[in-house]
Amino acid sequence: MNNKITLPKSPMKSSILYSLVMILALTITGCSSVRTGTNQAKSLVVEPAPDAGFIENPERQVKRIDLPFQKVWIKPGFDKNTYHELVVAPVNTQYMQEMDWLHQLSSANYISDVKADIEELAQYFRSRVIKQFREDPRRRFRLIEHASQHSQPALRLELALIQIDPSQPVLHALGWLQMGGGTAAGVINQRRAAFEGRLRDLQTGEVVATFADRDMQDAGPLDLTRLTWYGPAKGIMDRWAEQFVKIANRKPGESVTDSTPFTLRPF
Known part of the structure; x- marks a missing residue:
């Protein structure tokens, strides 16, 4: 069969x-x-997002069943256990500015200063990653702010936001959804976010790993995050931040699984 x-x-x-x-x-x-x-x-x-350009040689990336991200490349011979310090760089938003829906905002008065919101999201993402590593009970990495502060082998985590889907009201304002969709339209609206990332050896400047992921926040019909265009993205970023720490702490042969991206909440 x-x-x-x-x-x-x-x-x-x-x-x-x-x-x-x-x-x-x-x-x-x-x-x-x-x-x-x-x-x-x-x-x-959830299909992987198209390569945005933040990662060089994206064709080297593959899907690994033991990691939650959709695309991963790790330099052969790389041993994360030899590194003890971590710098979390400011999150890149260059590729977010290229989203199709953002270019149509001039015809929709629903949103004010979305670009400022994007910068706020980038700061939120970075702050959540830092918070998760600082609160890690295993203290896997010592967090430092600048490369000049490192006293032990260190990595630099570099992230770029490449996609955040607007909420249903914004899609209505742009004319991308028919009005009156109600609860059914709210459930169907996937509300995805995507990032690309890389790990860089601070001493050599060499990129030792790259990874990318697109995820979907729960689309329950009563979800009040529809009140902001970016609301669902913060939940996705929280999940990614937790996963970074789990991956840093994982033992050889151990899998880090993704949480269920869609929860059934019909009422």
Whole structure:
């Protein structure tokens, strides 16, 4: 019997299909089994973002089942355990400025000063990453602000926000959704965010790892984050920040799984 599933490209059909898959999985195997397969489950509904240009040689990246990010490259022979200090660089927003919907804001008076919001999101992302590492019980890295402060082998974490989907009201204002969609439209709206990142050896300046991910925040119909165009993105950034620390602490052969990107909340 051929068990291969051909996934539709329509966001609505993809969301419906994923919901059915998750219901079936919960019924048959229970919640714990679903969590162990969330790296694969995420790939059913969230396609990787196109390469934005922040990462050189993106073709080297692959999907690893033991990591939550959709694209990863690690230099052969790289040993993260030899590094003890970390610099978290300011988050790059250059590629966010190139989003299609942002270019159409001149015709929509719904949003004021979105570019300032983007900078605030970049600061939020960086602050969450720093907070997670500082509160890490294992103290895997000593956080430093500048390369000149390092006294031990150190890495520099460089991140770029490359996509944040606007919320449903913004899509309405831009004419990308029909008015009156109601709850159904709220569930279908995927509200994705994406980043590209790299790790750099501070002593040599060499990039030793690259990674990229696009994720989707829960699209429950009563989610009040619709009140801001960027609201769902902060939850995704929180998740990424936690994952960075888990990856830094993981043991050889250990997997870091992604949380379920879509929760069924019909009421």
